[in-house]
Each structure stands twice: as structure tokens, then as C-alpha cells.
Amino acid sequence: MNSEEWIDEELARLGQKWLKRRLLVFGGAGGKIKIDGRTFLNFSSNDYLGLSHHPEVVSASRRYLESYGCGATASRLVTGTLPPHVELEGALAALKGYGAALVFGSGFLANTGIISSLVGRCDHVLGDKLVHASIIDGIALSRATFKRFRHNDPEHLETLLKQCPTSGRKLVVTESVFSMDGDIAPLPEIVSLAARYGAMTMVDEAHATGVFGPGGAGLIREYGLEDRVNVSMGTLSKALGGYGGFIACSVALRELLVNRARAFIYTTGLPPSVVGSALGALSVIEKAGNPGTRLLDRAAVFRKRLEAAGLDVLNSKSQIIPVLLGDNGRALATAERLKSRGILAAAIRPPTVPEGTARLRLSLTLDHGEDDLEWAAGEIIEACR
Numbered sequence: 001m002n003s004e005e006w007i008d009e010e011l012a013r014l015g016q017k018w019l020k021r022r023l024l025v026f027g028g029a030g031g032k033i034k035i036d037g038r039t040f041l042n043f044s045s046n047d048y049l050g051l052s053h054h055p056e057v058v059s060a061s062r063r064y065l066e067s068y069g070c071g072a073t074a075s076r077l078v079t080g081t082l083p084p085h086v087e088l089e090g091a092l093a094a095l096k097g098y099g100a101a102l103v104f105g106s107g108f109l110a111n112t113g114i115i116s117s118l119v120g121r122c123d124h125v126l127g128d129k130l131v132h133a134s135i136i137d138g139i140a141l142s143r144a145t146f147k148r149f150r151h152n153d154p155e156h157l158e159t160l161l162k163q164c165p166t167s168g169r170k171l172v173v174t175e176s177v178f179s180m181d182g183d184i185a186p187l188p189e190i191v192s193l194a195a196r197y198g199a200m201t202m203v204d205e206a207h208a209t210g211v212f213g214p215g216g217a218g219l220i221r222e223y224g225l226e227d228r229v230n231v232s233m234g235t236l237s238k239a240l241g242g243y244g245g246f247i248a249c250s251v252a253l254r255e256l257l258v259n260r261a262r263a264f265i266y267t268t269g270l271p272p273s274v275v276g277s278a279l280g281a282l283s284v285i286e287k288a289g290n291p292g293t294r295l296l297d298r299a300a301v302f303r304k305r306l307e308a309a310g311l312d313v314l315n316s317k318s319q320i321i322p323v324l325l326g327d328n329g330r331a332l333a334t335a336e337r338l339k340s341r342g343i344l345a346a347a348i349r350p351p352t353v354p355e356g357t358a359r360l361r362l363s364l365t366l367d368h369g370e371d372d373l374e375w376a377a378g379e380i381i382e383a384c385r
């Protein structure tokens, strides 16, 4: 008997539901991308500020590679904390306006490591219905009780907070800019509620870091909530163009995580070149002032154009613009139609988004010229008819 028969059956089932995905190989950089020798305008990249190939970022990475070698050689608590890690954590804490920062191997690892250190079996997590998979996995790992509040709905959050047993710790978790909807959480209301009911708060700023807030600090800082949000999570792999995750927090919380977060303790420190590219990206952003503002202005024009043509862009307020199509097959067919016109836009389907809300996800970057955007908006409107 073939012990892998079930795998073929599982894959066939995914295929029938239009849910089977496959890996493609991509070439090129910035706003354009090459697949099989053809060039596409790329609306699927999280390289929001075009920093992944920025000459200053590349040269910073190279400098750290030459000075410190290819790898950190051990986990951070053993001998894997090198001067670049200390430098980066200092820069991130300063940018975010917190007492400390801690860098993880990735944003995914950061979320799983933090949540499972903050709460345990007898505790409670209240999370927005649409939070990222890495947050969900962190909660599962913690074994805390998990209740979801309706997306961006503080009233429902309050109902759940009221129902929460008084014993045990409570954690409220949300994203600031949502990755699939591009909308923005009502952070001031959420933070006030958490404080009123004695809960800790954690905000995932994966898509806000580098784009929103003063100097790209994110929305916690834009709203002035640094003193009230316990955990400000971010990633080095989206607007910063590289790889790795981090949190900004109090000195005490950082110390706890260094001792408790298994996703931090039992894995090798980030390579010096990767840390160097993050430092290079932070320096480019600082010199440029607020590059995210330019991106957000372009996104607003683009979004208005789609809306005026009757497309449903949900509540997008960011560089991430969904176009709701509903049906999985329709989303895939629309993405294919755009591809034939030279535009690469992801068809996002369940389980990444709720059933019946398949969509195109357009992410705009500073590598898209205004002419490119003007042309693409017309093509997208046409393809969605």
C-alpha cells in the first residue's frame, strides 16, 4: 500500500475548490517583475518603499557581511548576539518610541514567541477576527482561551471583555493596517477598552512600519499610544525590504522574552548582512523624511479611481487595496485576465480570507510610477467588468 495516497486525494480536493496553489519563480525587482521572460507590472509585492534593491541598503548589507561574516553562528543567548543586533535593536526602539526592542528571526516567529510568553493556559486572548495566521498560531501555542471580536468593532470587543473571567491575564491583539483588507484598526478605542478592563495590548504593525506615522514609525506612534500599547510588533521584511521580525516594548518585557520566548531562544540569530540591510533601510527612510506619505497619496488617487468605476475596495485606507470579487473562480479568472494584460495581482482566496470574500489584492509601492498606476487602474476596471 502506498503510504502517501492520501496526499494525492488531498491535492485533488484543493484543485476542485480552486484552492490549489503553486510556486512560481520570479525575477526582476521593484515595480516590474519577470516570469518566463515576460515582464509584468507587479502589484503583489510588500516592498512598499522599493528598498529591497536600493543601492544604499544593498551596500549597508555588504558592509556588514564583510565585517561580521555570513552567519551569527549561534542562538542569541549563546554567542549569536553581535554588535549589529544591538545596533538594530537600539534603532528600532528609538524609531518606535519604546524603551527596548528585540529582533526575531521573522515576523512569524516574533508573533508566536511573544504571545506564548505573555499568556498561558489559564489566560485569555481577544483578537480581531482578521488577524494574521502567525498571531493565530501564537495563540494556539500559548493554549490560552481565544475569542475573536468582529473586525474593527470595539463594541464587540467590550462585550467580550465584559464576559471574560476575572482570573488570569488578558491580552487584546490586533493589526494596525490589515494585510488583506488594507483598512485601519480603531487603535485609540481598542487601547482605552483594554486599559479599562485590565488587559495588555499588542499591535502588529507589519504593514504600517515604514509607511505610516512620523518617519515611518507606524500608527501606534501616529496616535501617540506608545505608553499604552505593551507590544508593538513589526517586520523587517515588508517596507524595510529585507528579512526578520521585531517587537518594541518595555525593558522588562524584553528581558522576560529573552528568558521565555522559545521562538527567540531556540533559533540562530539573524545573519549580519540581514541586520545590515535593515539598518540601511532605516537610514534611507530617515534621510527621506516621510516616504510613506508619498505612497499613501498615490494610493488614495488610485483607490478613488477604482471606486468611481463601481469596484468594491472595502474600507481600504492604505497602500493595500483589495477589490472584492467574492467567488474563488471569479477571482482567479480576473487575475488571469490581468496577467494576460501584463499586470500581476494576487487572487486571494480562503483560507487566507473568509469564505465568499475572494478578492484581488493590489499592493502599491513607490516603484510604481504615476503613469503605470493610471494605466493599471484602467486595465483593472476593465478586467473586473
Ligand SMILES: *Cc1c(COP(=O)(O)O)cnc(C)c1O
Pocket: 106, 107, 108, 109, 111, 132, 134, 175, 179, 204, 206, 207, 235, 236, 237, 243, 244, 245
Ligand atoms: C507578513 C506578516 C507577518 C509575518 O512577517 P514575516 O516577517 O514575513 O514573517 C506577521 N503579521 C502580519 C500582519 C503580516 O502581514
